[in-house]
Amino acid sequence: MPEPFDIVTPETIREGRATDAYFERTVETLDHAGKNPHVVAEVTADQFPTASFEVFAGIADAARLLAGRSIDVDALAEGRLFDGGPVMSIEGPYLDFARLETALLGFLSQASGMATNALRARRVAPDASLLSFGARHVHPSIAAVVERSALLGGFDGFSHVAAGELLDREASGTMPHALVIAFGKGNQEEAWTAFDEAVADSVPRITLCDTYSDEVDEVLRAADALGENLDSVRIDTTGSRRGDIRHIIREVRWELDARGREDVEVFVSGGLDPDALRELRDVAAGFGVGGYVSNADPVDFALDIVAIDGEPAAKRGKLSGKKQVYRTDDGGHHVALADTDSEGEPLLEPLLRDGELVREFDLDAATDRARADAAAVDFA
Numbered sequence: 001m002p003e004p005f006d007i008v009t010p011e012t013i014r015e016g017r018a019t020d021a022y023f024e025r026t027v028e029t030l031d032h033a034g035k036n037p038h039v040v041a042e043v044t045a046d047q048f049p050t051a052s053f054e055v056f057a058g059i060a061d062a063a064r065l066l067a068g069r070s071i072d073v074d075a076l077a078e079g080r081l082f083d084g085g086p087v088m089s090i091e092g093p094y095l096d097f098a099r100l101e102t103a104l105l106g107f108l109s110q111a112s113g114m115a116t117n118a119l120r121a122r123r124v125a126p127d128a129s130l131l132s133f134g135a136r137h138v139h140p141s142i143a144a145v146v147e148r149s150a151l152l153g154g155f156d157g158f159s160h161v162a163a164g165e166l167l168d169r170e171a172s173g174t175m176p177h178a179l180v181i182a183f184g185k186g187n188q189e190e191a192w193t194a195f196d197e198a199v200a201d202s203v204p205r206i207t208l209c210d211t212y213s214d215e216v217d218e219v220l221r222a223a224d225a226l227g228e229n230l231d232s233v234r235i236d237t238t239g240s241r242r243g244d245i246r247h248i249i250r251e252v253r254w255e256l257d258a259r260g261r262e263d264v265e266v267f268v269s270g271g272l273d274p275d276a277l278r279e280l281r282d283v284a285a286g287f288g289v290g291g292y293v294s295n296a297d298p299v300d301f302a303l304d305i306v307a308i309d310g311e312p313a314a315k316r317g318k319l320s321g322k323k324q325v326y327r328t329d330d331g332g333h334h335v336a337l338a339d340t341d342s343e344g345e346p347l348l349e350p351l352l353r354d355g356e357l358v359r360e361f362d363l364d365a366a367t368d369r370a371r372a373d374a375a376a377v378d379f380a
């Protein structure tokens with residue numbers, strides 16, 4: 001039997017054992033006291049709208065966690081932008097979901113942070129091809145969360161193979177420096193040509209052109225070696241050699257064009273964030289973005305009880321009572337008690353009814369929603 005990895009299993013999460021110890025003690029104590037109040041609990045990052053928007057993600061996993069319990073759950077649609085007020089509300093006997101809080105917040109917090117940064121990158125480079133390269137920066141058990149969040153934010157694809165299997169999308173990518181080095185220094189042509197011969201016709205021929213020598217030199221050698229087969233070149237110049245990367249990319253573009261190779265696209269990777277994308281978006285066709293998405297700060301969600309046995313109740317600093325969040329036609333948001341009339345489109349929609357899932361998930365629709373919301377509100 002191989003040694004297990006330090007990974008909490010899906011079964012453990014589903015059973016509610018992926019929890020903080022104090023929830024186990026809470027359950028023990030309430031059981032001991034014969035109490036199981038009917039509560040409303042809400043997930044929020046900010047009590048009031050802040051006009052600083054983030055993308056709601058992780059909801060599909062959250063629904064899988066909460067399903068099958070005697071609870072009703074309302075939540076924002078996946079991909080919706082929010083800036084305050086509840087993103088989810090859970091109603092039912094507290095003991096049915098008390099021990100799920102830790103995993104629930106984890107599902108929502110990290111995915112929402114990553115999807116938010118992915119959308120920021122997409123907004124800065126609306127016409128570029130964007131691939132997610134950040135799986136290497138996170139624990140492998142959450143690679144699919146990274147890639148799904150990147151897609152949700154508007155990325156075109158991602159590099160992680162197993163995530164592709166889970167998400168039913170094919171992983172894409174270029175070639176690593178390791179491949180070029182494996183053919184020996186000075187033999188870049190051999191590496192590029194062997195790649196061209198070896199991989200399926202459907203794989204784009206994108207040669208990595210920065211391993212041993214000047215980028216322009218390697219790009220022109222790749223164009224010679226692969227001829228018409230060459231689709232793109234990837235420039236991943238290491239940080240210590242970057243200098244003026246925009247100038248380098250423009251020079252690569254110029255020299256390709258000067259040889260009639262306008263068809264060869266330039267793809268850039270390595271430490272890219274929105275500032276770098278802004279600087280390069282008019283001179284490169286595509287980008288590989290890793291850490292900016294995968295290492296995004298999680299959204300600071302909390303779960304709080306806001307009503308107990310039909311009466312408003314909350315800890316100080318939190319607003320009591322079951323709420324609804326509304327968006328008005330001008331992109332404004334406001335929060336109001338759920339049982340009052342209010343202007344605008346209500347954003348919290350049914351997710352579970354008595355533990356049954358009453359919503360379908362469609363990642364493309366969620367992406368469209370995020371991009372449309374970002375255009376409608378002041379998202380930066």
Ligand SMILES: O=P(O)(O)OC[C@H]1O[C@H](OP(=O)(O)OP(=O)(O)O)[C@H](O)[C@@H]1O
Binds near residue numbers: 137175177270290291
């Ligand atoms: O910097 P990030 O945005 O997080 O992007 C992730 C990585 O993707 C590229 O690596 P590459 O595929 O070139 O790796 P290699 O040097 O191992 O071949 C880039 O140089 C980063 O190390």
